[in-house]
Amino acid sequence: MSTQHAKISASVYTSHVPAIGAALDLGKSQEPYWQPVFAGYEASKTWMKENTPDVIFLVYNDHATAFSLEMIPTFAIGCAERFQPADEGWGPRPVPVVQGHPELAAHIAQSVIQQDFDLTIVNKMDVDHGLTVPLSLMCGQPQAWPCPVIPFAVNVVQYPAPSGHRCFELGKAIRRAIESYDTPLNVQIWGTGGMSHQLQGARAGLINPEFDNAFLDQLISDPQNLAKMPHIDYVREAGSEGIELVMWLIARGAMDDVAGGKAPRVAERFYHVPASNTAVGHLILENQP
Numbered sequence: 001m002s003t004q005h006a007k008i009s010a011s012v013y014t015s016h017v018p019a020i021g022a023a024l025d026l027g028k029s030q031e032p033y034w035q036p037v038f039a040g041y042e043a044s045k046t047w048m049k050e051n052t053p054d055v056i057f058l059v060y061n062d063h064a065t066a067f068s069l070e071m072i073p074t075f076a077i078g079c080a081e082r083f084q085p086a087d088e089g090w091g092p093r094p095v096p097v098v099q100g101h102p103e104l105a106a107h108i109a110q111s112v113i114q115q116d117f118d119l120t121i122v123n124k125m126d127v128d129h130g131l132t133v134p135l136s137l138m139c140g141q142p143q144a145w146p147c148p149v150i151p152f153a154v155n156v157v158q159y160p161a162p163s164g165h166r167c168f169e170l171g172k173a174i175r176r177a178i179e180s181y182d183t184p185l186n187v188q189i190w191g192t193g194g195m196s197h198q199l200q201g202a203r204a205g206l207i208n209p210e211f212d213n214a215f216l217d218q219l220i221s222d223p224q225n226l227a228k229m230p231h232i233d234y235v236r237e238a239g240s241e242g243i244e245l246v247m248w249l250i251a252r253g254a255m256d257d258v259a260g261g262k263a264p265r266v267a268e269r270f271y272h273v274p275a276s277n278t279a280v281g282h283l284i285l286e287n288q289p
């Protein structure tokens with residue numbers, strides 16, 4: 001591929017627990033409960049400063065904020081110039097407006113839809129904690145986010161959610177789309193949500209560290225097989241909200257292929273239980289030059 005084209009340099013994976021955003025916004029990040037969570041991201045914040053991309057393609061889920069049970073696309077790509085932080089009930093988070101990249105987003109939409117994945121084009125959308133908490137964890141509290149962000153919303157809220165396999169294949173299509181964009185942009189792809197958690201019902205509070213750590217291991221070294229895991233296994237092992245982890249497979253699908261002999265480098269790995277009701281997991285993978 002010519003160096004005149006965009007490329008994916010790295011992927012970031014992280015939970016997006018809303019209480020993490022509230023802790024930061026309310027100045028509680030050094031309290032004993034929260035300190036270990038934020039400490040786990042210190043090295044990643046340094047990495048982010050040293051490896052700031054031109055664009056972040058950020059895979060997340062909307063939590064009935066921009067969409068609702070009235071209308072919920074399986075995959076939606078944000079093509080707007082900018083996206084406002086959403087009001088999720090306590091006013092919008094005091095974080096910067098998210099600048100989009102309409103040109104690259106339109107190119108990805110064109111390419112991915114022509115590769116037979118149906119995407120919904122979104123030209124106006126507020127972004128909730130699913131998108132802003134990962135930015136806060138990786139960038140802290142800047143005046144402006146360090147680069148444009150293309151929001152990519154996945155339905156993991158209203159059944160049926162897409163399979164891990166479909167997400168993994170979609171990641172590959174997104175990579176082909178980015179690598180056919182004829183401007184040499186450095187793009188990161190982020191997969192967010194998870195890890196194990198269940199917010200409702202008889203198993204509310206479920207956390208499964210064995211499953212989570214096995215998921216991290218396999219995401220690194222054997223994502224092809226991990227992508228075969230059926231939906232019911234996520235729900236049984238990681239709880240009803242654990243299904244958010246299929247979004248990590250979109251980001252992993254866009255990265256170098258272990259099966260093809262090119263293993264990405266693990267730059268950071270962190271796991272902590274709990275933050276609010278959730279197990280926090282985090283990885284950074286870098287494609288090798």
Ligand SMILES: O=C(O)c1ccc(O)c(O)c1
Nearest residue numbers: 016017018275276277278
């Ligand atoms: O742990 C929690 O409280 C919690 C709440 C809402 C979410 O969307 C989530 O991912 C986690």
